[in-house]
Amino acid sequence: MASESLGGQPTTNRNSQRYLLVRFITNETVATKVIEQTVRRSVQDMVGKLGSAEMNVRLIGFQEADGRAVFRCKSESVEKLRAALALVTHVDGNPAAAMVLRSSGTIKALKARIPRRRPSAAQASRVAG
């Protein structure tokens, strides 16, 4: 098993992740980049840059039409990410709200609800860190 340890040493360095399906309520359609920046700012406002780097938050996908996004973070940071999302009040200067609809340990469970974003390596940017 991957999580078993050998002589106190973990067999893998892989951290467990958690995925959140988030609904953004806005007056106007917003771009993926704006959502990414808004969440990054909210996370940094709450836990600072160091905390934000430790949370390792990434935007996996965003559906502009219905304002649904999937975020990924370390499993121990889920509550912090939920809190940071709840503190989002504006997106691009307009009133907005972010609400977590579902949390899952695998992307598969949320995949049916939102298409996955596959940006090029140059475009890929971290929400935090």
Next chain:
Amino acid sequence: MRTYADLHLSPPLDNLANARLMASVLAELQTRVVGLVLPPQRLTPTPPTVDAFKSAGIDVAKRLNLKPSSREELLRSLRRFRSKYEVVSVECSVPSVSRVAVRDRRVDLVYFPKQQLGSIFRGNLARSCRAAFEFNLSELTSGPSFEAGLHRLRREIEVAAEGSTAVIGCTGASNPFQLRSPRDVAAILHVLGLPLSAAVRAVSDLPIEMVEKNRLRMIEPGLEDGIRVIRRSADDE
């Protein structure tokens, strides 16, 4: 599956479109019980806003927000309105009101507005508090100083935990943009120092138990806490 509640919603009672939008968002968030602020003069007939929530499958509890300026005013209002509402909340902006509100069993929730300088939930209040301490997310997000708000809230949660006072999380939303998932409100409470299990109970079990208990009291006003009528004999009827 856990049932969630948001005991503080104050949408404009004449704006039906706003209420319908809020109801649809709440239904999506799986919030099953809401506390809707209804002033005494709007209690009957029931405003159409209440029906908008009910038609979305949400259980609506009538909530009264009391903002007394003195102890006498608080007692007078409680005597007059307690039996008509499922949830009674008191805004403790004056120390004399706070001292009475935390002890009175007719008060369900106490709320300490951040703008008032003398309004702080201190240890002596927490130790004698029979009501639950209410956390309003909208106040934290709309206040002038976010850091000061977080600091104060953290201290109040600490005080509540030391005094074994129940904490209840609400949004205080008046429009869809102020709504949040109850589980997210619990996450804020957890980040601010409440254990996760207590934070989740603050938005699920505790508010629901409070509403159920008060509904029983409204049916049988003469009964004390913990006593329920199971069956009546033929002579009573």
